[in-house]
Amino acid sequence: MKKILTGIFAFCLLSLTCLGQQFNSNLGEARNNYAAGNLVESRAAMEQMLRELDVEIGREILKLLPAKLEALDANTKNDEVTSGGGGLIGGLYIHRTYGSDPKSANLDIVNNSPLINSLQALLSVPFIAGAGNPDQKVVKISGYKALLNKMNDETAGKTNYELQIPLQNTLVTLKVNDTKEDNIIKLAGTIPLEKISQMAR
16 A cells, blocks of 8 residues: 555656646645545545646646637637546536537536446447437547437527537537537537547546
């Protein structure tokens, strides 16, 4: 156990160049608590460091996202990156919007999403995904299976689409208002899914 914790501390020390003072403070707190035998407090400080690492990874992923989805500009001032630390609420959460109403798009990236297992099970048996629901079907985006949902907005007379793409333990969801099926698939193809998958694991 001591060797494992020492290895984790060594890894965290190597990461200090990329992180700020808060990370350094939590590392010191984790070490001090561990040395004093306060394992619960040490773990809490280490979990906080991991959340901070998640946020840094999320900021790097935001840099990979397209600045535009066709004519829709990214609203980078409204970008969100948070970390729930795993568990039922998921881990890393990234949110970006494009355009503005009535023509807009939302992109969400959630690591350790609670929906990922059920979605992957659904996609592994494609004929079940669309069975009895003409507004739902399985498509492929950059080699990844995805679930496409068509949502008719009868009050506005428009059609909206939602695309859910599981990447191992990360769920990418793209929602586009007032669009067509081939258009949302084209837009999703501009998202660097492979790089996101590698960084968000």
